[in-house]
Amino acid sequence: MSISTVLTIALVVAGCAFFLAGTVGLLRFPDTHSRLHALTKADNLGLGFICAGLAVHGGSVTGALELAFVWALAMMAATVSAFLIARWADWTSDQ
Amino acid sequence: MDSFLMGAALFLLVNLGVGLTRLYRGPEPADRVQALLLFTTTTVAMLLLLAHAEGSPALIHVALVFVMLAAIASIAFVQLPHRIPEE
């Protein structure tokens, strides 16, 4: 059990836990805005931990950079999407 | 390690299945689009895990393509009329 294996398992498990939290939030929170809050956590932290764990597993710098790039793009997309959906829901709830 | 990564991918797939209930029920259209957004991120995570579990680096490119195009659905969605007739 090398240190990198332990680290990978810990990070991937943390990522999966955040994804679970995001899904639970999506199902159980009362309204649209709080559900958005839950799923952006899954996006940022869940994907981030999984990317970190896989970067440790892969071992190469290029692979780690690729994974970091995927994570950065995911955060950009999630930011804009959450903003747009929240604005849309705001308009609808104001009526 | 490969089977652990595979197990994590399986866990995420079950997550996706459970989240489908929100897409199926979700009273507002916004809820359905949120579920779609979560599923996109879940799919990206699954593809990354599969890329490392199976040793095919091309799947990381597939995840990259998904992530780049993830915002298109939201941009197209907010141009819909605010009162969707069938909801």
Add this chain to the structure above:
Amino acid sequence: MIPLSPVFDVLLGLGLLWLAWRVVASRGRFTAVVLFMVFGLVMAIAWARLGAPDLALAEAAISAGITGALLLNACKAAYADPGHPQPGGPATPPPSSARRWLVYAICGGLGTALAATMAWLALGRPDVAPELRDAVSGHAVDNPVTVILLDLRGYDTLLEMAVLLMAFLGLRILMGHRDLAGLHPLPEGVPSMADSLVAMATPILLITALYLFWTGTEAPGGAFQAGALLGALGVMYRLTGRIEPLDHTPAALRLGLILGLGVFAGFACLSLIWSDWPLSYPAMATAGVALTIELAMMISIAVTLTLLFSGSAGIRLARAPVQGP
């Protein structure tokens, strides 16, 4: 210890079936569209599990980018059009129960027969045909999928380019009857965040598309994936108002539309010079021949997909950026 991979695959298959059923059986149009987009996501994972990253790439670019936005736009057009029948309005009486069960029986029977035939074919075949292995190993291009698309089954690819062109011609015919571009008008104001995202995404998408095109000779990638990605970029531009519809097709766009079919067909005719059959590669061919054809195809695919989404005869870059709240 439960074997994980079969469980994953079975869940994937069941999920696909459930999603397909819900897409067809959903009451609301919008719900069906969103379910269809999820279907595309799960389909891409299925391709990945089947060991076909080229197909997963194409599925990602087309379903996540183009088809999703296209269907959502169709929803928007249907809701906005007062003459279009709305769901929940006066409906035709449902078909009789006997007729429904007849339809179920026919569809179920055909589906089962198709699945059984494919299973029988798939289980009875060897892993990779030795002729295919020989053909790929001797070729200048390393990616077996590209070898099949461009060389062994080049005729299919040539006809697919013709199909794309015909789809655009069909669009031109439809435009004579309805104002398609007017069905999804440009947004009055695009939120600045979306605009900035599109601005940032442009170089990333361009580089990724060119990379996928370049690496198609050795690794998963190729003209279709790169062209679909560029088409998705065009879709983003059209959605945020950076591209405006025109009612005529400028010469450059016409060239782009016919470039893929033209270059491939020209190569097919040229190959009669060095062989008895059209569409055969010369003996000393390098990967450069394949890349040239793929470049032309990529441009055509990108232009055609963007025009099909835009629903107009032509497009141009907007004069002034559309800024909104």
